[in-house]
Structure formats: C-alpha cells, structure tokens
Amino acid sequence: MMDSEFEQRLEPGEPETLHGISGSPGIVVGKVVVFSRQEDGLLRYRLEPGAAENEEARFMAAVARAEQVLISLRQQFEDDLADTVAIVDSHIRMVRDRLLLDQTLSLIRQKQINAEWALTRTLGIIKKKFDHIADDYIRSRFADVEYVARLIAEQLNGQGRSFPAGFAEPVIVAGEDFSPEDTIRMHTDKVLGFLTEKGGSTSHTAIVARSLGLPAVVGVRGVTSRCRTGDTVIVDGYEGRICLHPTLDQQRLYLEYDRQHRVFSDEMSWYIRLASETVDGLRVRLSANIEIPDVEAVIYYGASGIGLFRSEFGYLQGSRLPDEESLFTVYRDMAAALAPEPVTIRTLDIGGDKLSSRLPELRLSRERNPALGLRSIRFSLRERSLFETQVRALLRASLHGRLRILLPLISSLSELREARAVIESVMEQLAAEGVPFNPNTELGIMIEVPSAVVMADSLAAEADFFSIGTNDLIQYSLAIDRGNEYVASMYDPLHPAVLRMISQTIEAGHRQGIEVSLCGEMAGDVFTAPVLLGLGLDELSMRPSAIPHVKRLLRHSTFARLTVLAAKVLKCKDSSEAAALLNQYLSENYPDQFIDRDERT
Structure with a gap:
C-alpha cells in the first residue's frame, strides 16, 4: 500500500544523503512512492479437534x-x-x-x-x-x-499482490524489501528505479535489477520512514547512496554524472571483443564469476571462460539434493557452451548445517563458530558419498570442454592430498565402469586462509593451479566479518598484509610453474585491478559486467608501468598510503575513467 496518494505533494525538506549498498548501477531522479505490505496481523489460533x-x-x-x-x-x-x-x-x-x-x-x-x-x-x-x-x-x-x-x-x-502498477508518471519505488519477482514486475517505463531497507549486492533481487538495467540501492536502513510518497529522491546506484530533497544543482550534477557514465558504458562495448592484453603484449585472462548455470552474460561481456562457478546453487533448490545426472547435465552444458575456454567449477562450498535438514543421518550438533567449523572441503571429505557424486559428474562433464575442478578452503597439504585421493578413486571407478572422462582434468585449490599462503610453495607442487579468494582471505586474515555492522568498515582489501599475501601466493605458484588467478571482488574493481595486474596474476575472475572496464584499463597500460606501481604499493605501511598512490596513478593515467566522487556529496 502507498502511504499517501501520489498526487499529494509535501513541502520539501532539507537535503539529506543516506548510504546503503549498490544493488544495480545507474542514477535516476524522480518522485518516490513508498510501498508497504498490508499487515493485518498474523492469524494465530488452535484448531478444533479433527480439523x-x-x-x-x-x-x-x-x-x-x-x-x-x-x-x-x-x-x-x-x-x-x-x-x-x-x-x-x-x-x-x-x-x-x-x-x-x-x-x-x-x-x-x-x-x-x-x-x-x-x-x-x-x-x-x-x-x-x-x-x-x-x-x-x-x-x-x-x-x-x-x-x-x-x-x-x-x-x-487471500491478499494476493497489488505491486506495483498504475502509476500516472515514472516513479522511484521504496520499500522494506522486494523479491526478484517484484523486480521483474518493475520492468516497465513507469518505474525508474528502486531502493530498499534490506538486501545486499549478491541478493537475487539485485541480480535481477542489474540484468534489467534498473538502478537500485539496497540496505538503506530506515529509508521508508525517512521519506514519504511524493518526495524527490536521487538514487545513485553507482555509489550505493540516495539523496532526499536534493537541490536543483545536486539534481543537475547527478544527471551529468550519469550521462558521463552512460557515454563511458557505450564506449565499453567496443572493448568486449578485443583481446585482454597490455600495450606491451602481456595477455591476462579475464573470466567470469557466476552463481547460476546461465552462460549468456559470460558470452555477452566477452569473458575468457568461467573462473568461478559457485556450485552451491544446485544444492539449495528443490525438494532433494541433486543427483549425479542432474549435476552432470549442468556441468556438461556449461563446458560445451564455452569450449575451448576454461570452465572452473568450485566443489561444494557450504556448511553441513545447511544440508543437515536433508541429510538427517548427519546428526550434526550446532556449531558455535561455523565460519571455523565443518564447511567447504572439510564437509566434503567428511561426507564422501556426497563429494564422490559431485566429482563423478564433474569428471564425466570434463570430456565436453576444458573443465577445471577447484577445491575450496584448503588449509593444509594433507587436505589437498586427501581430496586428490578421492578424485583418483572416482577415476578408477569410472574407468572400471567404462565411463569416459578426461584423466588430465586440472585440479586447483582456493587460497583463502593464511595457512594456505604460508604453505603455498608446498601446495603449488601438488596443485595444477591456484585461485585466490580474497573475500574470505581478507576476513580470515584481518579477523573481520564484513557482514557485522560493527566491524565491516575494517574490511580492507588494500591492507598491506592482504597485498603481501597475494604477492607471496603468486610468487609461490609461479616458482612451481602453475597459473595463479584471483576471483574475489577485488578482481572486478578498477581501483584495485591495476595493482593486482602489476603483481603478475595470470587471470582475474569477476562479475561479467565488470570485464569490459578492467579490459579497457588493461589495454591502456603497460605491464612495466603496472609492475612499478605494484612494487610501490607493496612498500606502503597502511591502506591509506596505498589508496593515495592508486588515486594518483589512476588520475594521471586514466583521467576520463575516474570521476571525482566527492563533489556530488
């Protein structure tokens, strides 16, 4: 329900900026409609006997x-x-x-x-x-x-849905939260964008919004009580903020900023089909991170394959766990669609607590600290039959393209050896059954805990490739839960310890002659990508839409210059010093790509 008639105009308040999370890029200015779900109170009653x-x-x-x-x-x-x-x-x-x-x-x-x-x-x-x-x-x-x-x-x-339709003019919709289906219904010229109190950048609502090109800011606490239907609002989906009651000068400035971004995005389309290489000829593979088995965006944005497929999605849908055939079909179709480019599939990266409801025989007790508990490769090695089913599907699909297996949360050499032994045992089973597979399927590991960095030399000797997962590596290294509002601001990709661990891992991998990729959010950020490229990574894997932006930066760089930058950043004593160096480098070398953010506040 709307909190008032849209035609009712309120007296403008003082300009105010609220911060949230970027759900979908883009900037829109318009009147807001605050949408709230009708709550009649939850019906609670005991049933009559026999009812x-x-x-x-x-x-x-x-x-x-x-x-x-x-x-x-x-x-x-x-x-x-x-x-x-x-x-x-x-x-x-x-x-x-x-x-x-x-x-x-x-x-x-x-x-x-x-x-x-x-x-x-x-x-x-x-x-x-x-x-x-x-x-x-x-x-x-x-x-x-x-x-x-x-x-x-x-x-x-019997309420059904009344969302959202019948607007007389284009509006911005605000609400506590919207489902992906709500967002699909916004695919109309009457909805400019939306903002919510809940949600995050990885929610399916945000994914749909990005797919539709609908600007959105999510996770703006208290926004539905701070604005009222009829207020003028700016939604800045690039920076994850909204402006209430903006001045005319602010509106003009934001619209100009959006125009510049659109021009820049149009220019980006030129880079989609170009090679990802530096001016002095160094090629770096730019691949995609995806979470659902849909390769359309991977192909559209010119990715060189899939650097990370999060296979958990298939285990969290439907009424039962996926069987070998359903997994095989998904993996085969992705590998075939992108051949000869590599498709890297991470094995189940989930805790036993999530699957115990479907596997009552697990009898798992509640963990006090699940982040340090039975999850990822630890869970797979404990539940061998589950792991073997996934490995069988992966190996069978390996004949249909360049499929690579990636093991998550490896913390010791013994874990890698144990996992490899399971895979080799499955290979023997398939061979005995006469089931074809590629015996040379590459096996990689994710480097996302400090112990794996310290042991990178030993691990590199027995792995076919490394993939650095900075999202977890930063959290484990800095003891920061980025989902915790009290410490999330301390989550710091440019922390010297983080950068040095990345560098150490790359060097260890290259000494053993294996490729090293990075698949965390840092890979798709044009602010951090230059230093990552300068450190010598062989591959950056990111959300598909970020690929043209990173490719443009790469094609306007020389590896020699990036190497010098990385060496300077590695000597920084804190992240603010590193950020200042990167700001200076980017403004000097790519002045048209980085617009001053502070002037809009």
Missing part, C-alpha cells in the same frame, strides 16, 4: 496457487527476460521444497495450529539454520525462502 486434515489441505492449495503465480509470471516474461527467469524457476522449485512443506505440515498436525502460524514458525526454524552459515552468499539465500513463504502466506489469507 488438521482440512487445514493441511488449505495449506497445500495455497502452495499450488503460489506455484501458479510464479509459473504465470515466468510465462509472461520468458521471451523478453530470458536471462532472469532462471531465478523464478528456482523459486518455483522452492515452493515445493520438502523442508518448507514437511515442517509446516508437521506443525499443523503436531501442534494443532493454523497454517499461517505453522508457516511462520517454519520460517523461523529455517532462518536459524541460515544464520549459522559462514558464507555470506549462501546466508543471503534465506531471502529467497522468505519470498516464497510470503507468497504462500498471501495466498493463504
């Missing part, structure tokens, strides 16, 4: 209607938005997720409570499981479960 069966049937009927809403939405947009409906597909599967359904039905029967109450309690149980997941990306997937549960709840109470 549980009818209540279960009412719940399943609501599930069926919710499923049909999603199917209809997919059919409506599948031709125009083919690259985003995969997320809707995941929600269609999630509607029938056994954990969501079985837990709710069980509560209806055992507690003799109504479906709405049971569904809310189920959501709380699931949230506790997600809260103890260390990986930011996996933890953020709870939003998808919440969207689906909300849709079912709406079908239970």
Whole structure:
C-alpha cells in the first residue's frame, strides 16, 4: 500500500544523503512512492479437534496457487527476460521444497495450529539454520525462502499482490524489501528505479535489477520512514547512496554524472571483443564469476571462460539434493557452451548445517563458530558419498570442454592430498565402469586462509593451479566479518598484509610453474585491478559486467608501468598510503575513467 496518494505533494525538506549498498548501477531522479505490505496481523489460533486434515489441505492449495503465480509470471516474461527467469524457476522449485512443506505440515498436525502460524514458525526454524552459515552468499539465500513463504502466506489469507502498477508518471519505488519477482514486475517505463531497507549486492533481487538495467540501492536502513510518497529522491546506484530533497544543482550534477557514465558504458562495448592484453603484449585472462548455470552474460561481456562457478546453487533448490545426472547435465552444458575456454567449477562450498535438514543421518550438533567449523572441503571429505557424486559428474562433464575442478578452503597439504585421493578413486571407478572422462582434468585449490599462503610453495607442487579468494582471505586474515555492522568498515582489501599475501601466493605458484588467478571482488574493481595486474596474476575472475572496464584499463597500460606501481604499493605501511598512490596513478593515467566522487556529496 502507498502511504499517501501520489498526487499529494509535501513541502520539501532539507537535503539529506543516506548510504546503503549498490544493488544495480545507474542514477535516476524522480518522485518516490513508498510501498508497504498490508499487515493485518498474523492469524494465530488452535484448531478444533479433527480439523488438521482440512487445514493441511488449505495449506497445500495455497502452495499450488503460489506455484501458479510464479509459473504465470515466468510465462509472461520468458521471451523478453530470458536471462532472469532462471531465478523464478528456482523459486518455483522452492515452493515445493520438502523442508518448507514437511515442517509446516508437521506443525499443523503436531501442534494443532493454523497454517499461517505453522508457516511462520517454519520460517523461523529455517532462518536459524541460515544464520549459522559462514558464507555470506549462501546466508543471503534465506531471502529467497522468505519470498516464497510470503507468497504462500498471501495466498493463504487471500491478499494476493497489488505491486506495483498504475502509476500516472515514472516513479522511484521504496520499500522494506522486494523479491526478484517484484523486480521483474518493475520492468516497465513507469518505474525508474528502486531502493530498499534490506538486501545486499549478491541478493537475487539485485541480480535481477542489474540484468534489467534498473538502478537500485539496497540496505538503506530506515529509508521508508525517512521519506514519504511524493518526495524527490536521487538514487545513485553507482555509489550505493540516495539523496532526499536534493537541490536543483545536486539534481543537475547527478544527471551529468550519469550521462558521463552512460557515454563511458557505450564506449565499453567496443572493448568486449578485443583481446585482454597490455600495450606491451602481456595477455591476462579475464573470466567470469557466476552463481547460476546461465552462460549468456559470460558470452555477452566477452569473458575468457568461467573462473568461478559457485556450485552451491544446485544444492539449495528443490525438494532433494541433486543427483549425479542432474549435476552432470549442468556441468556438461556449461563446458560445451564455452569450449575451448576454461570452465572452473568450485566443489561444494557450504556448511553441513545447511544440508543437515536433508541429510538427517548427519546428526550434526550446532556449531558455535561455523565460519571455523565443518564447511567447504572439510564437509566434503567428511561426507564422501556426497563429494564422490559431485566429482563423478564433474569428471564425466570434463570430456565436453576444458573443465577445471577447484577445491575450496584448503588449509593444509594433507587436505589437498586427501581430496586428490578421492578424485583418483572416482577415476578408477569410472574407468572400471567404462565411463569416459578426461584423466588430465586440472585440479586447483582456493587460497583463502593464511595457512594456505604460508604453505603455498608446498601446495603449488601438488596443485595444477591456484585461485585466490580474497573475500574470505581478507576476513580470515584481518579477523573481520564484513557482514557485522560493527566491524565491516575494517574490511580492507588494500591492507598491506592482504597485498603481501597475494604477492607471496603468486610468487609461490609461479616458482612451481602453475597459473595463479584471483576471483574475489577485488578482481572486478578498477581501483584495485591495476595493482593486482602489476603483481603478475595470470587471470582475474569477476562479475561479467565488470570485464569490459578492467579490459579497457588493461589495454591502456603497460605491464612495466603496472609492475612499478605494484612494487610501490607493496612498500606502503597502511591502506591509506596505498589508496593515495592508486588515486594518483589512476588520475594521471586514466583521467576520463575516474570521476571525482566527492563533489556530488
């Protein structure tokens, strides 16, 4: 519901800037509509004796209607938005997720409570499981479960959806949170962009917004109470901030900034098909990080293959764990679509706490510190059958392109050897069964904990390639949880310790003659990319849309100049000194690529 009629104009307030997270790039200026969901209060009541069966049937009927809403939405947009409906597909599967359904039905029967109450309690149980997941990306997937549960709840109470339509003029939409389906419905000339109180840059809502080219800022706390329908707002999706009640001068400045970005983006399209090499002839592979098996963006942005495919997505959808055939199909199709470019698939990087609901035989106790617990390669080595199933699918798919296997969170040589032994055992099984595979499939490891950096020489002697995962390496090295609001500001990619560990890892890998890539967020940031390139990385892997920007920087550089820059930065004693050096280098060498950010505040 809107908090007032859109036509009602309020007296302008004082200009105010609020900070959030960049959900999707772009700048828009317009009137805001504050959208809130109608809350009639959660119905909670005990069932009459013998009424549980009818209540279960009412719940399943609501599930069926919710499923049909999603199917209809997919059919409506599948031709125009083919690259985003995969997320809707995941929600269609999630509607029938056994954990969501079985837990709710069980509560209806055992507690003799109504479906709405049971569904809310189920959501709380699931949230506790997600809260103890260390990986930011996996933890953020709870939003998808919440969207689906909300849709079912709406079908239970007959509210349906009233979002968002019928605007007389183009508007900016604000709300507590929007689902990916909400965002798809914004694909209209009446919605300029949106902002939310919740969410992050890796949420499916943000992914859809970027795919649609819809400017968005997410995670702006208190925004729905700070602005009212009819207020003028600037959404700066580049920097993740919004301006309430902006002056006319601020509006003109932001629109000019957006125009410059659009001109620059148009120029970027020229670089998509060009080689990723420096002026003096050094080639660096620029590849893509993806989380769903959709290679369309990888191809569109000119990536040299996939540097990181997060295989967890397939394990978090549907009512059961994926079997070998379904995994094989996904891996085969990606490898074949991008051949002969490499497709690097990270094995399951998830904690046992997330899968224990589907594997009750695990009998895992709650971990006090899951970030340092049973996750990633540790979990795979404990649950051998699960690991072997994934490895079988990977090896079978290896015949269809250049598929590479990447092991996450390796902290010792013994872990690498144990994982390799499992893979070699699977190879023997496949050979005995007469199942073809590539026996020379490359096996790499992620360098994302300090012990792996210290042992990089030994690890490089037994791995085929390294991939530096700076997102976790920074957190583990600096003892910083970037999802913790109290210390997130201390998450520092330019910390001297971080840069020196990256350099040490590259040197260790190259001494053993193996390639070293980097797949953290630093790779796609044109501010940090110059020093990474100067350190001698063989590959940078990033979100697909960042590739043309990094490629442009690379093609206007010489490796000699980048090497000098990296050497200077490595000598810096703190990150502010390193940032000053990079600012100076970028402003002198790429003045048209880096616009002064401070003048807009």
